[in-house]
Amino acid sequence: MSELAGKKALVTGGSRGIGAAVAVALAAQGADVAVTYNSSPEDAAAVVKQIETAGRRGFAIEADAADAVAVNAAVSRAYEVLGGLDIFVNNAGVGTMGMIGEVTLEEIERVLAINVRGPYVAARAAAGVLADGGRMIHLGSTIAERNAGAGMSLYAMSKSAVVGMSKGLARDLGGRGITSNVVQPGPVDTAMNPADGPFAEAQREFLALGRFGTVEEVAAAVVYLAGPGGAYITGSELTVDGGHAA
Numbered sequence: 001m002s003e004l005a006g007k008k009a010l011v012t013g014g015s016r017g018i019g020a021a022v023a024v025a026l027a028a029q030g031a032d033v034a035v036t037y038n039s040s041p042e043d044a045a046a047v048v049k050q051i052e053t054a055g056r057r058g059f060a061i062e063a064d065a066a067d068a069v070a071v072n073a074a075v076s077r078a079y080e081v082l083g084g085l086d087i088f089v090n091n092a093g094v095g096t097m098g099m100i101g102e103v104t105l106e107e108i109e110r111v112l113a114i115n116v117r118g119p120y121v122a123a124r125a126a127a128g129v130l131a132d133g134g135r136m137i138h139l140g141s142t143i144a145e146r147n148a149g150a151g152m153s154l155y156a157m158s159k160s161a162v163v164g165m166s167k168g169l170a171r172d173l174g175g176r177g178i179t180s181n182v183v184q185p186g187p188v189d190t191a192m193n194p195a196d197g198p199f200a201e202a203q204r205e206f207l208a209l210g211r212f213g214t215v216e217e218v219a220a221a222v223v224y225l226a227g228p229g230g231a232y233i234t235g236s237e238l239t240v241d242g243g244h245a246a
Contacts (some may be wrong), residue, residue, distance in 0.1 A: 002029065002030040002184045003030065003221070003223075003227045004026060004029040004030045004031040004087070004154075004226060005029075005030035005031075006030065006031075006084040006086050007026075007030065007031040007087055007226075008031065008032050008033075008078075008083065008087070008174070009023075009031045009034070009085070009086065009087035009089065010033070010034045010035075010036070010074075010075065010078040010082075010085060010087070010088040010089065010090040010126070011023045011026070011031045011033060011034070011035045011036070011091055012035075012036045012065065012071075012089065012090055012091050012119075012122055013035075013036060013037070013038075013065065013091045013092030014033075014035025014037065014044070014047060014060075014065070014089075014091065014198065015036075015037035015038075015040045015041075015043040015044035015047055016040060016043045016047075016190075016191065017037060017066060017118045017190040017191060017192065017215060018091060018139060018185065018188065018190065018217070018218050018219065019035065019091040019092070019139075020035075020043070020047045020217050021215035021216055021217070021218065022089055022091060022219045022223075023035050023051060023058070023183070024047065024050045024051065024054070024217035025220065025222070025223050026087065026222075026223060027051040027054040028054050029055040029223055029226075029227065030056065030123050031056060031086075031087065031226075032051075032056050032057040032058075032082050033051050033058050034058070034059050034061060034077075034078035034081065034082060035047055035048070035058070035059075035060050036060070036061050036062070036063040036074045036092065036093070037060055037062060037063075038062070038064050038065065039062075039065065041060070041062070044060035045060065045159070047060070048060050057082070058120055060068070061074045061077050061078065064105040065092035065113075065114045065118035065119075065122070066113040066114045066117070068109070068117070068118075068121045068163065069121045069180045069240070071118060071125060072111070072121065072125045074122075075088075075122060075125035075126050075129065076129070077124070079129040082181075084129075084131060085126065085129050085130050085131065085134065086130070086133075086134045086135065087134065087135045087226045088122075088123070088126035088130060088134070088135070088136050088137070089122055089137050089138075089139070089222060090119045090122055090126075090136065090137065090138040090139065090162075091138075091139045092114065092118060092119070092122070093114060093115045093119070093139065093158075094110070094111060094114045094167065095155060095192050095193070096111050096150045096153070096154055096155050097152060098154065099150060100153050100154075103153075103154050107154070111154055111155065111156060111158050113157075115158035115159065115161070116158050116162070116165075119138060119162060120165055123136060123138070123165065123180075127173060128214045130176075130178055132171075132176045132177050132178065133176070133177040133178065134176075134177075134178045134179075135179050135182070135226045135230065136166070136169060136173070136178060136179065136180040136181070136183075137140060137180075137181055137183060137199060137222050137225050137226060138162050138166050138180070138181070138182045139162075139182070139183055139185070139218075139222075140159045140162045140163055140182040140183065140237065141155070141156075141183040141184055141185060141186075142185065142186040142239055142241040142244045142245050143155055143156045143159055144160040144162070144163050144184060144234065144237075145184065145237075145239065145245040146244065146245040148203070148206045148244070149202065151207060158208075159184075160182060163182050163184075163237060164228060166223050166235065167180075167235045169236070170234040170235030174234060177232070179230065179233060179234035180234055181225050181230070181234060181236050181237070181238060182236070182237045182239065183218060183221045183222055183225065183237075183238050184237050184238065184239045184240065185205070185213060185218045186213060186239070186240065186243075186244035186245070187200075187203040187207065187212045187241070187242070187244065188212060188213040188214065188215060188217075189212040189213070189214060189215070190215060193212075195211075195212040200212065203240075206244050207241075208242060208243020208244075208246050209242040209243055209244040210242075211242060212242070213240060218240050221238050221240045
C-alpha cells in the first residue's frame with residue numbers, strides 16, 4: 001500500500017494508544033513519521049521501530065503538550081528532519097473525570113493547558129510549515145457530542161474546544177488547500193480506558209455495536225482523512241464511536 005507515499009507526517013502524543021496506532025498506520029501507507037512523547041521514551045522507541053519496519057523513516061521527539069516552547073520546537077524539528085510536513089495529527093491529550101464541585105482549579109488548568117492550549121499552539125506551529133494541500137487532523141471525543149453520564153464536564157469542554165478550533169482552522173487555511181478535521185472516538189480499548197476496566201460495562205450499554213473500538217479502527221479514519229479520499233472534507237467531524245452518539 002502506498003496511498004501516502006512520499007508524505008511526511010507528525011503525530012503528537014504518538015508513543016502509545018491511538019497516537020501510536022496512527023503513526024504506524026500512516027507509515028504502512030508510505031509516509032515518513034515523527035512522533036512526540038512526554039514520559040514514555042521506551043514506548044516511543046518501539047513505535048519508531050515499527051515505522052522503520054514498514055520501510056519508512058521514523059523518529060521521536062520529547063515534548064510536553066503543555067509546554068508551548070517544547071511544542072513549537074518539536075514541530076520545527078520534525079519539519080527539519082523530515083524535510084517538510086504534509087500531515088499533522090494533533091493527538092496529544094489527557095483524560096479526566098470529576099463532578100464539577102470536585103474538580104480543582106489545578107486540574108482545570110492542567111486539562112485546558114494540555115487539551116486546549118497545547119493543540120492550538122501545535123496547530124499554529126504546524127500551519128507555518130505545512131505544505132499547501134496538507135492535512136490537519138485533530139483527535140477529539142464523542143463526549144463533545146453526547147455526555148452519557150455525570151462527571152465529564154471538564155473533559156467535554158476541552159474536546160468541544162477542539163471542534164471549534166478545527167472549524168476555524170478550516171477557514172484560516174482553506175485558501176492554501178489545507179484541510180482541518182476532527183476524528184472523534186467513542187470508547188476505545190486503551191490503557192487509559194480498557195475494555196475490561198471498572199467503567200467499561202457502563203459505557204458498553206450506550207454503544208449500538210455493544211463493544212469497544214480498537215485503536216486501529218480510529219487510525220483508519222485518520223488515514224482516510226490524510227489520503228486522497230479526504231481531499232474535499234474540511235471543517236468536519238468524523239465520529240468513530242460504535243453508535244455512542246446515535
